Amino acid sequence: MSAERALLELRGIELSFGGVRALSSVDLTVREGDIHAIIGPNGAGKSSLLNVISGLYRPLAGTIAFAGKDYTHVPVSALAHLGIARTFQNLALFAGMSVRDNIVMGRAAFARSNFAENVLGLPRSRSDERESARRAEEIMDFLGLHAKGDRKVATLPYGLQKRVELGRALIAGPRLLLLDEPMAGMTAGEKLEMCRFIVEAKAEFHTTVVLIEHDIGVVMDLSDRVAVLDYGRKIADGPPDLIRADQKVIDAYIGVDHDERLVEAAV
Amino acid sequence: MSFFVDVLVGGLLSGVMYSLVALGFVLIYKTSGVLNFAQGAMVLFAALTFVSLTEHKLPFAVSLLVTLAIMVALGWLIERFVLKPLVNQSSITLFMATLGLSYVIEGAAQLLWGTEVHGLDLGIPDTPMQFGSVAISEFDLVAALIAATMVAALTLFFRTTRTGLAFRAVADDQLAAIAVGLRLSHVWAIAWALAGVVALVAGLLWGARLGVQFSLSTVVLKALPVLVLGGFDSIAGAIVGGLLIGAIEKSAEVYIGPFVGGGTEGWIAYVVALGFLLVRPAGLFGQRELVRA
Amino acid sequence: MRFWLVAALLAVALLVVPRVGNTYLFDAILTPFLALSLAGVGLNLLTGYAGQISVGSAAFMAIGAFAAYNFNLRVPHLPLLASFALAGLTAAAVGIVFGLPSLRLKGFYLLVSTLAAQYFVQWALTNFHWFANDDPSGVITAPQLAVAGIDFSSSAGRYVLSLAVVATLTFVALRLVHSQTGRNWMAVRDKDLAAAVIGVPIFRSKLLAFAISSFYCGVAGVLWAFAYLRTVESDGFTLDLSFRILFIIIIGGLASVRGAFFGAAFIVVLPLLLSRIGASFFGTTDSGIAELVEMILIGVLIIAFLIAEPAGLVSLWDRGRRRLARLLSFVPAPQS
Secondary structure (H helix, E strand, C coil), rough: CCHHEEEEEEEEEEEEECCCCEEEEEEEEEECCCCCECCCCCCCCHHHHHHHHCCCCCCEEEEEEEECEEECCCCHHHHHHEEEEEECCCCCCCCEEEEEHHHHHCCCHHHHCCHHHHHHHHHHHHHHHHHHHHHHHHHHHHHCCCCCCCEEECCCCCHHHHHHHHHHHCCCCEEEEECCCCCCCHHHHHHHHHHHHHHHHHHHHCCEEECCCCCHHHHHCCEEEEEEEECCCCEEEECCHHHCCCCCHHHHHHCCCCHHHHHHHHH | CCCHHHHHHHHHHHHCCCHHHHHHHHHHHHCCCCCCCCHHHHHHHHHHHHHHHHCCCCCCCHHHHHHHHHHHHHHHHHHHHHHHHHHCCHHHHHHHHHHHHHHHHHHHHHHHHHHCCEECCCCCCCCCCEEECCCEEEEHHHHHHHHHHHHHHHHHHHHHHHHHHHHHHHHHHHHHHHHHCCCCHHHHHHHHHHHHHHHHHHHHHHHHHHHHHCHHHHHHHHHHHHHHHHHHHCHHHHHHHHHHHHHHHHHHHCCHHHHHHCCHHHHHHHHHHHHHHHHHCCCCCCCCCCCCC | CCEEEEEEHHHHHHHHHHCCCCHHHHHHHHHHHHHHHHHHHHHHHHHHHHHCCCHHHHHHHHHHHHHHHHHHHCCCCHHHHHHHHHHHHHHHHHHHHHHHHHHHHHHHHHHHHHHHHHHHHHHHHHHHHHHHHCCCCCCEECCCCEEEEECCCCCCHHHHHHHHHHHHHHHHHHHHHCCCCHHHHHHHHCCCHHHHHHHHHHHHHHHHHHHHHHHHHHHHHHHCCCCCCCCCHHHHHCHHHHHHHHHHHHHHHCHHHHHHHHHHHHHHHHHHHHHHHHHHHHHHCCHHHHHHHHHHHHHHHHHHHHCCCCCCCHHHHHHHHHHHHHCCCCCCCCCC
16 A cells, blocks of 8 residues: 555554453554555444544544544544545434435535625625535435425435435535444445445545444445454454455354344355 | 521521422433423422311311322323423423423312412511521521421331332433333322422421412412522432522521622522533532533 | 515504504514514524524613614604614614623623623612613603604504515514524524634624624614603513513524514413403402413423423424315425
């Protein structure tokens, strides 16, 4: 791997909750333009890692380099401006708002007008609104949500809500997109669609993707690289073919026996 | 110095009353996470019912039993018809529902029993007893004793009985409690019934002190700062918080009041609670971690 | 189409009603309705849209009323509407102070802050006589209501003045909630963690909601005191009034600007209706009993709405209209 193309680089990340180790000296390098999956049994620390990258957790030790800058703790309030967007494992949509407004909210950090300009409808506010509306239409076209724009997001089926959340992340045009189990709880058909959206998003918006996923078959097809966590440590990292054959990975999964599908896929 | 002790003791004793009201809150909050704004209305309802029954020449014990039965029934009705349909709603929605409930109970209590002030004599003399240099009313002492007994009884209940253990299980983890087969609605109904009993005791003591009247229901508002200090889910906290608020109010009125024209009792508790919340959101004894924004 | 409907409604309210209405209609119904609607709109911005509960609306109304009175009294040649605006700004400033705890407190813990506001403000206004210009009774008469040389002191005049102020501020509120500001509020309300991650300035949004909401309540307080009660006294702004404003938005519809008007209409008309019913059906004029029945009814309705129709009267109304539209199929269906 060529280090100069690294967009995100974690070094020696340590994290614990009330004395319980969640992550132990985790290193991770994500190359620009890759889809990099993080897999591992339940409780392996996958979501914790994503929360460290997005600044929701403050690591005990270690550094996070993003786009050439070093952080010990990524500031949440600056996340959008850094070019990092994310989705959540259990949907975190704005339930009382429409699909369109949820997606528009993804650009909240880039609104330049203040409330007085908004009330008076001054040029800056109007251009903000126009720009947001235009991009929201694009995103809704892209995700096939067009007919649903005015629906209250809470009234949509689960699979579509997951898509809206992806749209809210994409509208910011992030350099790095963090997806926490984007396909959890979906039917096989919905998963396939979501995969297509992720691949197309990468191509169309030049987004680097880090994703957590349980369905190992999906991960192997979708990802450029796969990192495997077990008990808070990274035990493997590389192209899908190598991971599939990695004895440590197979042992970890068979030993823990958490994910039957992985066992089937790996054997 | 002895003047200060007098003020402090006076404050602590009125704090006992606050503790009693706060106790009812804690019972509900611990089990169902609801801030029951109607607790004050229940205090009023209990006191008004009891005093009206005695005024209709019912013997003390019979009145007490009838009121007790009514309060238990009221608690059960509330759980069944207000809280159950609102299960899984946000804490703000639940609070607003109990606010509506307080209007219903206050209105009904006065519609049933009238709006005039009733005197209530529990047969406990309100004569001062001398302890060294400090004089304490016998009534206040008995009230404190009753409060202490109730806390001890509730603590025993939580520690030893099956139902009490179920309470604690539900308070710790609702999902786990359901998983092991506890019926949440039963636990909640019992909690509400118990809160009704606590309201009766508080109503009788408060009523004997201040007269049974509408303003009784406003003691609910004093319970809020008490809970903030003590922690919304701690029985011990309700007691300590109540005593603290009582003492702070009295001392503030004596030592700060003269400089600002008096009347500090109306707000000092809230301002103290507010300051406290900003420093220690979980309260002195609270367990539940407050989520930060 | 919707625009023309509202415009027509406003035109009737502004041009026709003042000519045909009587004093009772203005003084007992329309003027208090308008003042309460404005307070409801203000509280709805804070509670309905931004999700921050408050039981201190009446305190901010009191601040508005006393501020307008004092600005009028102490600043010579200050135009009336300027004193209204300054009153709103004063309330907004105090609102920010009592909103500061929202940085750390959520849900009903915020009750403590707004209750502190309610009690402290009422106490301060009563206790420090300067606010009431050292009037021994503490009850002061509202000043002459004149804008640009036109006197608005008559019943109809006070109604028209209130209507103009309320209509303007309602228009502003509608713009706000449909802008990025309003969306930020709702995002904070619905999922603050997600809002933070996408870059919504959480604390600033909350404080802005407190400030703007208090501004609205402040101006509503001026109308309540100057146009409706004609007196300024701190006893008029009790916790009970704060609760009633909360009820207005629950019954009318949370997170709906229109809802505040529905709720206010209900709260104003209900007691009048009850005393009429009491008089004609039971021959009783006991206002005490009517009041108790009103309490019970309001309480029952609050619970019923929270359980069965959390979106309030406004949602019932819209559904009714849609059903009617389907029946007649030429009335346009309302947008949400």
